[in-house]
Amino acid sequence: SSTDEVDFELAEEFIRLFHAENPEAGPVLPRLRWVRAEIQATGSYRHTTAELTFGAQVAWRNSARCIGRLYWRSLRVRDLRAVRDADRVAAHCRRHLRLAANGGRIRPVMSVFAPDEPGRPAPRIWNDQLIRYAGYERDGGVLGDRRYLGFTRTALDLGWQPPEQPGMFDALPLIVETEQEGPTLHPLWREDVFEVPLSHPELDWFGSLGLRWHAVPAISNMRLVIGGVSYPAAPFNGWYLGTEIGARNLVDRDRYDLSELVGERMGLDRSSEQTLWRDRAVIEINRAVLHSFTEAGVSIADHHTESERFLTHVAREEKAGRSCPADWSWIVPPISGALTPVFHRYYDTEPLRPEFVLDDDAAH
Amino acid sequence: SSTDEVDFELAEEFIRLFHAENPEAGPVLPRLRWVRAEIQATGSYRHTTAELTFGAQVAWRNSARCIGRLYWRSLRVRDLRAVRDADRVAAHCRRHLRLAANGGRIRPVMSVFAPDEPGRPAPRIWNDQLIRYAGYERDGGVLGDRRYLGFTRTALDLGWQPPEQPGMFDALPLIVETEQEGPTLHPLWREDVFEVPLSHPELDWFGSLGLRWHAVPAISNMRLVIGGVSYPAAPFNGWYLGTEIGARNLVDRDRYDLSELVGERMGLDRSSEQTLWRDRAVIEINRAVLHSFTEAGVSIADHHTESERFLTHVAREEKAGRSCPADWSWIVPPISGALTPVFHRYYDTEPLRPEFVLDDDAAH
Ligand code: HEM
Ligand code: HEM
Numbered sequence: 234s235s236t237d238e239v240d241f242e243l244a245e246e247f248i249r250l251f252h253a254e255n256p257e258a259g260p261v262l263p264r265l266r267w268v269r270a271e272i273q274a275t276g277s278y279r280h281t282t283a284e285l286t287f288g289a290q291v292a293w294r295n296s297a298r299c300i301g302r303l304y305w306r307s308l309r310v311r312d313l314r315a316v317r318d319a320d321r322v323a324a325h326c327r328r329h330l331r332l333a334a335n336g337g338r339i340r341p342v343m344s345v346f347a348p349d350e351p352g353r354p355a356p357r358i359w360n361d362q363l364i365r366y367a368g369y370e371r372d373g374g375v376l377g378d379r380r381y382l383g384f385t386r387t388a389l390d391l392g393w394q395p396p397e398q399p400g401m402f403d404a405l406p407l408i409v410e411t412e413q414e415g416p417t418l419h420p421l422w423r424e425d426v427f428e429v430p431l432s433h434p435e436l437d438w439f440g441s442l443g444l445r446w447h448a449v450p451a452i453s454n455m456r457l458v459i460g461g462v463s464y465p466a467a468p469f470n471g472w473y474l475g476t477e478i479g480a481r482n483l484v485d486r487d488r489y490d491l492s493e494l495v496g497e498r499m500g501l502d503r504s505s506e507q508t509l510w511r512d513r514a515v516i517e518i519n520r521a522v523l524h525s526f527t528e529a530g531v532s533i534a535d536h537h538t539e540s541e542r543f544l545t546h547v548a549r550e551e552k553a554g555r556s557c558p559a560d561w562s563w564i565v566p567p568i569s570g571a572l573t574p575v576f577h578r579y580y581d582t583e584p585l586r587p588e589f590v591l592d593d594d595a596a597h
Numbered sequence: 598s599s600t601d602e603v604d605f606e607l608a609e610e611f612i613r614l615f616h617a618e619n620p621e622a623g624p625v626l627p628r629l630r631w632v633r634a635e636i637q638a639t640g641s642y643r644h645t646t647a648e649l650t651f652g653a654q655v656a657w658r659n660s661a662r663c664i665g666r667l668y669w670r671s672l673r674v675r676d677l678r679a680v681r682d683a684d685r686v687a688a689h690c691r692r693h694l695r696l697a698a699n700g701g702r703i704r705p706v707m708s709v710f711a712p713d714e715p716g717r718p719a720p721r722i723w724n725d726q727l728i729r730y731a732g733y734e735r736d737g738g739v740l741g742d743r744r745y746l747g748f749t750r751t752a753l754d755l756g757w758q759p760p761e762q763p764g765m766f767d768a769l770p771l772i773v774e775t776e777q778e779g780p781t782l783h784p785l786w787r788e789d790v791f792e793v794p795l796s797h798p799e800l801d802w803f804g805s806l807g808l809r810w811h812a813v814p815a816i817s818n819m820r821l822v823i824g825g826v827s828y829p830a831a832p833f834n835g836w837y838l839g840t841e842i843g844a845r846n847l848v849d850r851d852r853y854d855l856s857e858l859v860g861e862r863m864g865l866d867r868s869s870e871q872t873l874w875r876d877r878a879v880i881e882i883n884r885a886v887l888h889s890f891t892e893a894g895v896s897i898a899d900h901h902t903e904s905e906r907f908l909t910h911v912a913r914e915e916k917a918g919r920s921c922p923a924d925w926s927w928i929v930p931p932i933s934g935a936l937t938p939v940f941h942r943y944y945d946t947e948p949l950r951p952e953f954v955l956d957d958d959a960a961h
Contacts, residue, residue: 506901512933537870567935569876
């Protein structure tokens with residue numbers, strides 16, 4: 234488990250990689266001797282800030298499911314390893330959201346909190362992303378995000394006060410767990426949640442559906458593992474790929490499931506699947522997303538452009554003599570797959586370290 | 598190689614499967630003794646017609662890339678193992694096309710020609726499908742199907758006479774190779790190629806683009822392998838899934854590459870990918886395909902319906918206690934992936950026999 238003693242071989246592999254790619258860090262052997270002695274004495278070792286930053290960036294570079302990796306070197310890493318108590322973790326997550334949103338010019342940011350140490354588990358964030366919307370059961374149906382019905386219930390059980398008028402897009406509170414405090418609730422403030430109301434470039438009624446989405450997708454339930462050391466609380470964000478919102482969050486049957494409503498409002502013939510009304514409705518939802526974010530001055534990528542950029546990344550990695558692991562089924566966008574160049578090729582699949590790991594936490 | 602002696606273990610595996618699923622075939626041991634003796638005497642063995650039919654159907658059932666497998670039991674198998682000379686192979690392929698087209702009510706059919714035998718290679722069909730359209734170089738561009746430029750050149754070298762006015766949709770001749778005759782040309786006749794002219798339910802100008810497509814997709818370059826015996830010439834067909842034509846054949850950049858033209862005719866704003874003009878154009882091409890086939894009374898499936906049917910098939914196979922190998926990246930349709938239920942799950946991937954095998958033939 235991640236609170237066991239660190240395996241020196243994993244540490245060595247990473248330290249050698251760091252020194253190979255960062256010659257200015259000097260000779261590797263003295264550092265390796267130091268790390269070995271530290272592990273022998275304490276069961277773990279502390280990364281330098283340069284190692285931590287590089288490790289986080291390379292974990293992004295190695296994320297086989299991520300199409301946005303062209304920018305891996307630009308990741309800002311916040312070294313928050315001294316932060317262990319729930320209130321300060323939550324406050325720094327809220328600050329992360331504001332730094333990342335940056336008034337619309339989204340910046341890729343990662344906040345690295347205390348690592349697991351032998352016998353001393355680190356803080357954990359229960360939310361899968363820092364911003365998610367609540368889901369409420371309402372006379373047979375669901376108000377809000379269906380997938381977060383369970384998480385919403387957990388938050389309510391812990392004492393969360395939802396808005397007086399619950400709505401479709403109520404940001405859930407953070408739930409931070411520490412060894413001392415157990416799980417604790419930390420509501421986001423309004424100014425932490427940069428949002429974009431959705432309208433459509435041509436369909437006037439679209440704006441009156443009252444849809445919106447937040448600007449910063451910040452994954453908070455993946456463990457960052459660098460050289461054998463686990464950082465379970467290390468939320469990170471990029472900007473959105475439009476299809477994540479327009480083809481999944483607003484459309485999946487276990488999310489907002491809006492294709493039927495939009496198809497109806499568009500006046501499409503829904504008497505048969507052959508009219509492809511579903512496909513047409515979803516394209517228009519995606520146009521609304523891209524249009525609204527761009528009008529609001531908020532960074533967002535479309536799947537055509539981001540696919541081209543990803544292939545530039547793969548070519549650069551090849552040129553640098555590195556393999557670039559990629560998971561086809563995640564890289565190819567959820568709509569219009571074959572219209573993007575990423576569809577028409579194979580990728581390396583061998584995983585590399587450092588990496589992000591998704592644990593199966595029973596708790597949520 | 599497939600003209601070596603048959604491996605008895607592979608034969609046994611198949612014969613046992615056949616008897617297990619067909620109890621009316623009687624006890625398996627006498628048949629196994631016979632097969633062993635036949636392999637010892639001749640290096641191979643002859644399938645009974647029942648075994649051949651079952652083997653072909655199960656090869657379909659095991660095709661991990663095929664979404665159309667709900668109907669695997671309905672495959673008609675033509676036992677043409679006595680046919681070895683090129684003229685008769687070609688004549689039977691032409692007959693196959695007419696039987697399969699069936700005036701529009703497409704029937705899944707397979708024609709099994711002579712197998713490879715030790716030291717005696719079977720006939721081979723060079724075409725990857727029985728019907729493919731020629732591609733011609735024309736002042737810098739391509740007329741017809743870009744992917745078949747090479748095959749068209751090969752056919753011309755062998756003496757093929759294209760139509761006096763070469764067009765976008767000229768059916769290529771069959772090229773059949775036998776050991777005695779080498780490769781020989783066999784033009785398809787007009788009545789072999791059931792075609793549908795493409796028009797759009799709303800966009801009137803679409804019909805005047807002069808597009809059409811053939812009704813029967815008949816793969817002819819896959820080797821059918823049953824119980825260790827190889828049938829290199831065993832063309833088979835189902836009906837089309839609309840996206841094969843509307844999202845790949847007419848749209849891929851190395852095929853007809855029509856999204857730009859259709860987007861332009863639709864008057865879409867192509868100044869940025871963010872308008873999703875490409876996605877919209879391709880949906881309309883797909884609507885035209887489904888509409889035209891249906892109007893012409895020709896069987897075709899849409900990706901929503903066929904995805905549901907495929908999951909019915911997977912459930913049935915599970916219920917029958919069988920694993921159903923499936924290749925996610927082929928089963929999920931090339932557009933609107935996440936809108937179909939096949940996107941949102943995992944599949945068995947372990948391959949099963951009997952099976953279809955794609956050889957890398959250097960010749961084409
Ligand atoms: C800069 C813009 C970025 C874009 C456009 C982008 C895009 C994407 C997309 C579309 C996915 C698939 C999401 C899904 O289907 O659920 C993804 C997954 C992922 N991305 Fe990125 N990403 C960006 C930045 C980042 C950053 C900064 C990191 C880490 C430092 C990262 C790490 C990952 C990981 C680990 C996954 C897999 C998540 C999982 O397994 O659920 N990405 N990314
Ligand atoms: C009855 C209607 C059928 C439908 C709707 C259907 C649908 C499909 C589709 C959409 C593909 C993927 C094609 C591509 O992306 O290139 C496919 C592949 C395949 N199908 Fe089917 N199919 C049908 C019948 C059959 C039959 C009758 C057989 C064999 C007896 C078969 C065997 C296969 C095989 C072997 C592949 C993989 C081809 C390759 O590797 O290139 N299918 N099918």
